[in-house]
Amino acid sequence: MVFVLTMTSIVAIILAGMSTVLKPTHEKNEAIYNKKATLGAISDQIEGYKSISDDQVLEIFNNQVEQIVVDNEGNILSKEEVVARGVKGGMAEFIDLKKEKKKADGDRMYPVYVYSNSAGEKFYIVYTRGKGLWDEIWGNIAFEADLNTIAGVSFDHIAETPGLGAEIKDNPAFYNQFKGKKIYGEDGDFRSVYVRKGGAKDDVYEVDGISGATITADGVSTMLEDDLEDYGAYFKTINKG
Amino acid sequence: MADTKVLEKKDTGGISFGKKERKLLTDPLDDNNPITVQVLGICSALAVTTGMKNAMVMAIAVVVVCTLANVFTSALRNSIPKQVRMIVQLVIIATLVTIVELTLKAVAFESYKQLSVFIGLIITNCIIMGRLEAFAMANKPYESALDGLGNGIGYGLILLIVAFFREFLGKGEVFGAKIIGATEEFFINTSTSSWLGWYENNNLMVLFPSAMFVIAVLIWAHRAWNPKLVDIS
Numbered sequence: 384m385v386f387v388l389t390m391t392s393i394v395a396i397i398l399a400g401m402s403t404v405l406k407p408t409h410e411k412n413e414a415i416y417n418k419k420a421t422l423g424a425i426s427d428q429i430e431g432y433k434s435i436s437d438d439q440v441l442e443i444f445n446n447q448v449e450q451i452v453v454d455n456e457g458n459i460l461s462k463e464e465v466v467a468r469g470v471k472g473g474m475a476e477f478i479d480l481k482k483e484k485k486k487a488d489g490d491r492m493y494p495v496y497v498y499s500n501s502a503g504e505k506f507y508i509v510y511t512r513g514k515g516l517w518d519e520i521w522g523n524i525a526f527e528a529d530l531n532t533i534a535g536v537s538f539d540h541i542a543e544t545p546g547l548g549a550e551i552k553d554n555p556a557f558y559n560q561f562k563g564k565k566i567y568g569e570d571g572d573f574r575s576v577y578v579r580k581g582g583a584k585d586d587v588y589e590v591d592g593i594s595g596a597t598i599t600a601d602g603v604s605t606m607l608e609d610d611l612e613d614y615g616a617y618f619k620t621i622n623k624g
Numbered sequence: 625m626a627d628t629k630v631l632e633k634k635d636t637g638g639i640s641f642g643k644k645e646r647k648l649l650t651d652p653l654d655d656n657n658p659i660t661v662q663v664l665g666i667c668s669a670l671a672v673t674t675g676m677k678n679a680m681v682m683a684i685a686v687v688v689v690c691t692l693a694n695v696f697t698s699a700l701r702n703s704i705p706k707q708v709r710m711i712v713q714l715v716i717i718a719t720l721v722t723i724v725e726l727t728l729k730a731v732a733f734e735s736y737k738q739l740s741v742f743i744g745l746i747i748t749n750c751i752i753m754g755r756l757e758a759f760a761m762a763n764k765p766y767e768s769a770l771d772g773l774g775n776g777i778g779y780g781l782i783l784l785i786v787a788f789f790r791e792f793l794g795k796g797e798v799f800g801a802k803i804i805g806a807t808e809e810f811f812i813n814t815s816t817s818s819w820l821g822w823y824e825n826n827n828l829m830v831l832f833p834s835a836m837f838v839i840a841v842l843i844w845a846h847r848a849w850n851p852k853l854v855d856i857s
Contacts, residue, residue, distance in 0.1 A: 386705055394719045405730045412733035545674045546830030
């Protein structure tokens with residue numbers, strides 16, 4: 384009895400102490416990991432993206448990236464408004480799209496990252512979230528200044544099958560296909576980009592699927608269709624101005 | 625003469641590295657390998673062997689946990705109440721695994737992301753529990769440390785071998801370095817090579833069933849190479 388109690392207390396103290404001490408490091412790592420994934424959508428613009436250090440990620444984010452939060456009508460929300468709607472910190476990076484999607488349409492908030500390169504060109508990176516085969520998948524989609532042409536994407540997932548579904552994250556041959564695709568038709572209607580099993584049939588609105596990963600690929604299609612449309616209102620406000 | 629004999633005896637009783645100690649360390653690598661001979665720890669051997677990098681991190685984690693758990697259990701072996709000894713062992717393992725997980729999350733975040741679930745599953749790795757129950761409960765901390773180290777390395781060695789075959793045949797990579805494949809990124813580009821055009825990386829190797837095949841072939845190869853093992857079962 385005494386032995387068990389003593390042991391449990393000692394273990395509890397050690398683990399609680401360690402967890403508390405390391406928490407800031409964990410949060411910092413998590414934030415850098417997410418920011419790096421965001422920049423992954425425009426990896427062409429960043430020299431040596433593959434070997435980029437944590438400090439460089441933060442530096443780019445501080446100097447070249449503007450974080451914006453929009454609602455589903457395209458209005459830009461101020462930091463105070465975001466905090467008032469229940470997201471601590473009030474910045475795009477603190478928004479959890481999974482939680483937002485459970486809210487009513489009017490209450491949802493969407494993160495947008497605007498990256499400016501050294502030539503002054505702007506890229507708009509938006510965040511999407513959906514379901515793969517086993518668990519959730521998400522993606523950062525970067526648009527060129529016309530807010531129609533995709534400049535690049537980066538996907539990630541929780542538990543897709545390595546070698547099959549996980550290729551959405553790991554295989555450049557898959558995600559590089561998205562470059563240059565468009566999400567709006569010539570008449571301005573939303574069309575999204577479709578991942579076609581057995582090979583794309585359209586040069587502008589479709590990409591090739593991954594053999595053996597049909598459900599993950601369908602998940603990507605659905606995710607893009609559902610979530611990119613929500614940014615439409617915001618995209619229109621920019622294109623008008 | 626008599627004095628030196630006594631001294632020698634004392635030495636082997638303390639911290640020394642003689643024949644017996646070496647056997648503790650090398651036995652699990654070959655004659656008593658946890659995976660290929662005892663066929664334990666198969667679950668994680670299937671799960672984390674898609675790439676050598678993951679297998680390496682997992683192997684190191686298991687070596688650390690196995691050694692330390694053995695030492696702690698052995699140190700406490702005389703004061704652990706008999707009725708709750710399994711629970712106490714489990715608490716020791718779980719504590720160490722949590723410490724490893726927290727450390728990885730702080731130091732090697734990307735590996736942690738890839739391994740997250742499996743690190744937690746070290747707790748259920750029967751190799752560690754087996755060593756605590758079979759060895760550490762009856763031996764001194766120093767010997768237990770060697771035993772834990774040996775078993776951890778024996779496990780990790782097989783993990784790395786399996787991972788090598790799966791990563792190389794499945795993705796054409798070794799430790800993430802692209803060796804052979806059909807695009808320009810690979811060191812040997814099969815699409816332009818005149819005599820390797822038939823070669824293709826086999827996606828099946830990355831999937832879990834192929835780990836079964838590789839481990840089974842390894843067990844067979846190990847027994848064919850070491851005839852001592854054939855008589856055991």
